[in-house]
Amino acid sequence: MATILAHITVKPGTEAEWEAIAAELYAKSHELEDDILRYEYWRGAEPRTYYTLLSFPDHRAFIVHQTSDHHETASPNIGRVVEKIRLEWIDPISDSSPLPATNGQSAPEGADELTLKYTESYAAVVADWWHALR
Secondary structure, eight states, rough: EEEEEEEEOOOOOOHHHHHHHHHHHHHHHHHHOOOOOEEEEEEOTTTEEEEEEEEEEEEHHHHHHHTSSHHHHHHHHHHHHEEEEEEEOOOOOOTSSSOOOOOOOOOOOOOOHHHHHHHHOOOOOOHHHEEEET
């Protein structure tokens, strides 16, 4: 499984544009992808801050999401409005979440260049201290 909390700050004055991008990504991802466990957007308490929770059955399903046509089409628009983004791999607490543990995976045999690039760039980082609590 792969679960990420994205911490997003948008550029001043781009909040409405960001929310339109997020709404389109949400709709297309849920319409076109089969392996989404959670994919949601929220506004944060601080101005221009947003969060995205993404959860997939495994890391490869996350990479399929990242390399999807709808995500790749949105990427230039995201780059234009996002000031900074930090991806945080998170792990559900057993008996407190229906989601399975976060684990990394390598790219599948014969993967295309984009899949290889994204698998490396977005490798799941499993914190050492989680293992003692699982």
